[in-house]
Amino acid sequence: MANTPLTPGIAPSRLSAEDLARNFGDLHPPLDGHEAAVAADRCYFCYDAPCIAACPTEIDIPLFIRQIQADQPAAAAKTIFDQNILGGMCARVCPTETLCEEACVREAAEGEPVQIGRLQRYATDTMMAAGEHPFTRAAATGKRVAVVGAGPAGLACAHRLAMRGHDVVIYEAKPKPGGLNEYGIASYKTVEGFAQREVDWLLQIGGIEIRYEQALGRDVTLDALRDGHDAVFLGIGLPGAYGLDDAGHDGVRPAVEFIAELRQADDLSALAVGRRVVVVGGGMTAIDAAVQSKGLGADEVTVVYRRGKGRMPASAWEQDLAASRGVRFIHNAQPVATHGNGTVREIEFAYTEEDGPNLRPTGETFRLAADQVLLAIGQWLDEAPEGLERDGTTLSTQGAGRTSLDGVWAGGDCTHRGEDLTVTAVAQGRDAAEDIHATLMGEG
Amino acid sequence: MADLSTDFVGIKSPNPFWLASAPPTDKEYNVRRAFEAGWGGVVWKTLGLDPHVVNVNGPRYGVIHGADRRVLGLNNIELITDRPLETNLREIKTIKRDFPDRAMIVSLMVPCEEWAWKEILPKVEETGADAIELNFGCPHGMSERGMGSAVGQVPDYIEMVTRWCKQNTRMPVLVKLTPNITDIRYPARAAHRGGADAVSLINTISSITSVNLDTFSPEPSIDGKGSHGGYCGPAVKPIALNMVAEIARDPETRGLPISGIGGITTWRDAAEFMALGSGSVQVCTAAMTYGFGIIKELTAGLSRWMDEQGHERLSDVVGRAVPNVTDWQYLNLNYVTKAQIDQDLCIKCGRCYAACEDTSHQAIAIKEGRVFEVIDAECVACNLCVDVCPVEDCITMRVLEPGELDERTGRKVAAEYANWTTHPNNPSSQAAE
Numbered sequence: 001m002a003n004t005p006l007t008p009g010i011a012p013s014r015l016s017a018e019d020l021a022r023n024f025g026d027l028h029p030p031l032d033g034h035e036a037a038v039a040a041d042r043c044y045f046c047y048d049a050p051c052i053a054a055c056p057t058e059i060d061i062p063l064f065i066r067q068i069q070a071d072q073p074a075a076a077a078k079t080i081f082d083q084n085i086l087g088g089m090c091a092r093v094c095p096t097e098t099l100c101e102e103a104c105v106r107e108a109a110e111g112e113p114v115q116i117g118r119l120q121r122y123a124t125d126t127m128m129a130a131g132e133h134p135f136t137r138a139a140a141t142g143k144r145v146a147v148v149g150a151g152p153a154g155l156a157c158a159h160r161l162a163m164r165g166h167d168v169v170i171y172e173a174k175p176k177p178g179g180l181n182e183y184g185i186a187s188y189k190t191v192e193g194f195a196q197r198e199v200d201w202l203l204q205i206g207g208i209e210i211r212y213e214q215a216l217g218r219d220v221t222l223d224a225l226r227d228g229h230d231a232v233f234l235g236i237g238l239p240g241a242y243g244l245d246d247a248g249h250d251g252v253r254p255a256v257e258f259i260a261e262l263r264q265a266d267d268l269s270a271l272a273v274g275r276r277v278v279v280v281g282g283g284m285t286a287i288d289a290a291v292q293s294k295g296l297g298a299d300e301v302t303v304v305y306r307r308g309k310g311r312m313p314a315s316a317w318e319q320d321l322a323a324s325r326g327v328r329f330i331h332n333a334q335p336v337a338t339h340g341n342g343t344v345r346e347i348e349f350a351y352t353e354e355d356g357p358n359l360r361p362t363g364e365t366f367r368l369a370a371d372q373v374l375l376a377i378g379q380w381l382d383e384a385p386e387g388l389e390r391d392g393t394t395l396s397t398q399g400a401g402r403t404s405l406d407g408v409w410a411g412g413d414c415t416h417r418g419e420d421l422t423v424t425a426v427a428q429g430r431d432a433a434e435d436i437h438a439t440l441m442g443e444g
Numbered sequence: 445m446a447d448l449s450t451d452f453v454g455i456k457s458p459n460p461f462w463l464a465s466a467p468p469t470d471k472e473y474n475v476r477r478a479f480e481a482g483w484g485g486v487v488w489k490t491l492g493l494d495p496h497v498v499n500v501n502g503p504r505y506g507v508i509h510g511a512d513r514r515v516l517g518l519n520n521i522e523l524i525t526d527r528p529l530e531t532n533l534r535e536i537k538t539i540k541r542d543f544p545d546r547a548m549i550v551s552l553m554v555p556c557e558e559w560a561w562k563e564i565l566p567k568v569e570e571t572g573a574d575a576i577e578l579n580f581g582c583p584h585g586m587s588e589r590g591m592g593s594a595v596g597q598v599p600d601y602i603e604m605v606t607r608w609c610k611q612n613t614r615m616p617v618l619v620k621l622t623p624n625i626t627d628i629r630y631p632a633r634a635a636h637r638g639g640a641d642a643v644s645l646i647n648t649i650s651s652i653t654s655v656n657l658d659t660f661s662p663e664p665s666i667d668g669k670g671s672h673g674g675y676c677g678p679a680v681k682p683i684a685l686n687m688v689a690e691i692a693r694d695p696e697t698r699g700l701p702i703s704g705i706g707g708i709t710t711w712r713d714a715a716e717f718m719a720l721g722s723g724s725v726q727v728c729t730a731a732m733t734y735g736f737g738i739i740k741e742l743t744a745g746l747s748r749w750m751d752e753q754g755h756e757r758l759s760d761v762v763g764r765a766v767p768n769v770t771d772w773q774y775l776n777l778n779y780v781t782k783a784q785i786d787q788d789l790c791i792k793c794g795r796c797y798a799a800c801e802d803t804s805h806q807a808i809a810i811k812e813g814r815v816f817e818v819i820d821a822e823c824v825a826c827n828l829c830v831d832v833c834p835v836e837d838c839i840t841m842r843v844l845e846p847g848e849l850d851e852r853t854g855r856k857v858a859a860e861y862a863n864w865t866t867h868p869n870n871p872s873s874q875a876a877e
């Protein structure tokens with residue numbers, strides 16, 4: 001081990017292999033059968049349960065938990081997958097504390113919700129480990145649908161279309177499927193190559209062909225896709241990341257890039273990280289960049305967010321996780337400039353005051369020492385496919401994801417609807433598929 | 445400090461908690477440790493004549509678990525002692541000598557012939573034991589040999605055997621009853637007629653705990669086959685309580701001392717058995733689940749409750765609830781209650797709504813924002829909502845005052861007591877007019 005957390009600059013192997021393994025191990029280890037039985041027993045099987053409405057994919061949560069109580073986790077998994085084919089990933093990455101578990105009546109009663117996410121993982125893991133895929137395809141319709149992007153939205157859409165009997169071709173810009181499941185989500189949430197295993201499992205339905213390294217706009221055009229298919233679904237996420245106006249220094253980069261590199265690394269000790277890392281932003285990306293920098297052995301990691309703590313898009317739970325891993329938070333400060341001689345050495349911030357939705361610099365500034373600055377201040381759709389109307393920086397849609405072009409649907413992060421979450425993308429992909437199905441079969 | 449010392453038909457023990465005849469009491473080693481832990485007495489594991497029986501060599505217990513593997517019910521296919529009679533007698537004698545202040549009751553099961561009892565009784569007497577308990581209860585294994593519940597199900601046999609014992613020993617005779625019978629009063633009356641000093645109940649209930657759905661064998665499975673066993677533990681307590689109460693209030697057996705058994709797990713269970721007429725209580729499954737250490741909770745709990753209530757000795761408690769056990773037709777029909785939901789405690793799970801709407805009287809309304817309210821005009825006061833509500837005291841029953849309007853019937857609540865025997869809908873009450 002050549003380096004330590006105190007080694008100056010950006011350096012690899014700051015920690016031992018054991019420390020790395022611990023820092024990047026499963027955040028919520030799976031429940032075993034007995035733990036699941038005990039956790040499931042806490043569910044009250046509420047009437048018209050509030051947790052269902054709080055889940056963007058509206059999984060029948062009391063039903064699946066009852067199926068765990070009744071010792072049939074695979075039946076529970078079927079209930080989950082009926083609504084959410086990426087129920088396995090969602091069980092790992094959903095911020096349940098702001099979704100189903102927030103709505104759980106036991107959260108209101110005792111501040112201790114039923115562990116819905118972990119129970120969902122128990123159920124889905126059981127079925128997936130058994131290699132069972134619970135869906136079959138309807139009789140072939142002879143229709144072909146193009147899906148652009150193999151992220152959660154595209155995969156959910158493709159699976160549902162295949163199930164309804166359509167043939168699907170997915171065009172994916174990257175060499176691997178999964179979207180941010182593969183390139184974005186924190187690695188301790190989805191260990192042991194789960195993203196790829198899940199895609200393999202999902203594809204067992206049949207009727208889905210994925211063409212890798214086929215980017216819309218580069219390798220294929222929307223016109224060509226519309227010509228060659230009966231419908232097109234766009235689930236391209238937000239490939240662009242915002243930068244700073246003044247960020248000409250080495251060591252300053254988008255957090256999503258750093259994270260993608262980390263997610264693709266075979267050997268974490270080969271990954272370089274700063275001794276002093278400053279993360280700018282307040283969402284999940286910021287938290288993940290900070291926690292994982294710390295996990296790689298950065299000595300000091302600071303997240304700087306331009307508004308107050310309560311306004312942070314990352315949930316309180318995520319913030320606490322970061323704090324518990326030794327990440328420091330500074331609120332109400334926005335970046336002004338980076339300083340250094342070629343390589344960044346400091347980053348300067350201005351304190352801000354909130355005035356309703358507006359932010360005002362107070363006039364006071366400060367500097368933080370930084371070897372590495374990770375920007376997590378949002379992603380955007382750098383260029384919309386030709387001819388599609390936008391709503392700000394995302395695609396505008398109507399109903400179940402109908403874009404301004406006939407026969408073209410969109411869902412997930414690339415649209416303006418809903419929170420940017422895996423589960424939202426799944427819901428939108430699924431619903432678009434049903435709408436496409438109804439349209440193609442002359443019912444819509 | 446309440447006085448827990450017990451004098452049950454002349455059998456003295458420092459507290460009313462005895463270990464029931466079962467594995468906890470089947471040898472010197474166990475009983476010595478039980479007494480050291482503080483148990484008031486034991487009913488020694490049932491003795492029989494030599495050659496002693498044998499047990500199966502595979503699993504003899506089945507179980508019903510709660511979600512956290514809490515033992516709710518236990519089932520067994522164990523027989524009476526599988527050790528030589530002489531060994532047991534020697535150990536009983538040693539223990540009684542070492543713990544003279546504890547109750548030593550010896551459970552017996554021999555063939556239904558007088559010579560057999562005449563043979564065994566003097567041997568037991570010789571150990572210095574305080575009393576005998578006739579095991580007419582075991583529902584499995586022994587009943588097929590014409591013993592245990594095979595005798596306990598025929599009141600005439602109970603009476604006959606009890607009489608033989610009374611004639612052949614000076615020791616008090618307890619008759620242990622089987623619950624595997626339609627009306628527990630008949631065997632109790634028979635024991636009483638035969639001269640029993642007391643009855644003890646219940647023994648275990650015939651049962652199959654579960655079926656293995658892979659092998660289709662009942663559990664516990666012995667080489668792919670199962671046999672009905674005897675059920676005990678917390679699950680059987682309500683059945684046992686009712687049987688105890690039936691005997692306590694039966695005019696023919698009223699006053700007959702009862703040793704209460706069946707699912708006693710905490711001091712509270714014991715207090716309830718005592719309130720329904722049990723002068724001592726016996727514990728088996730709770731000890732088999734948690735070990736002898738529970739005796740500290742049992743004695744401390746009973747004592748604390750008695751202190752809090754101002755009961756000085758057990759006789760202040762025993763039988764106190766018996767006068768309140770009555771027959772349905774004497775229940776006051778002018779006692780009108782309505783469910784009411786405490787909105788501050790409500791966590792909005794809606795279980796009361798599902799229960800009342802689907803299976804009761806459609807008397808709970810769900811309002812904007814998941815506010816659940818009782819509709820007095822529909823509520824029949826069945827109590828189901830109270831029972832299914834997960835929050836203690838969130839739904840309670842409010843008693844309507846005399847003169848108050850019962851919105852369901854449109855009638856004012858009458859102050860006086862009125863029951864079914866005089867109700868106009870009762871054909872026999874009309875016939876009497």
Ligand SMILES: Cc1cc2nc3c(=O)[nH]c(=O)nc-3n(C[C@H](O)[C@H](O)[C@H](O)COP(=O)(O)OP(=O)(O)OC[C@H]3O[C@@H](n4cnc5c(N)ncnc54)[C@H](O)[C@@H]3O)c2cc1C
Nearest residue numbers: 149151152153173179180215216237412413420421422425
């Ligand atoms: C760092 C980070 C952490 C996150 N953590 C969480 C979390 O813990 N929980 C949670 O619920 N959400 C989290 N999210 C959000 C979540 O990952 C996204 O909301 C979700 O992945 C959106 O799915 P999508 O299918 O719309 O887009 P993406 O997952 O972005 O998938 C888009 C796919 O389209 C492909 N693509 C893009 N452009 C083209 C093109 N022109 N041609 C062909 N293919 C193209 C991409 O390569 C990609 O495969 C996180 C996001 C980030 C960035």
Ligand SMILES: Cc1cc2nc3c(=O)[nH]c(=O)nc-3n(C[C@H](O)[C@H](O)[C@H](O)COP(=O)(O)O)c2cc1C
Nearest residue numbers: 464465466490520579647676677706707727728729
């Ligand atoms: C394994 C086992 C063996 C038993 N053996 C006897 C016995 O030999 N004689 C007897 O009278 N009762 C026997 N019983 C019944 C108990 O004494 C007791 O009546 C019954 O278990 C109910 O009490 P509980 O709910 O506290 O267990 C046995 C019970 C169990 C569980």
Ligand code: SF4
Nearest residue numbers: 800823824826827829
């Ligand atoms: S007491 Fe019975 S009838 Fe009345 S509200 Fe409750 S469940 Fe309904």
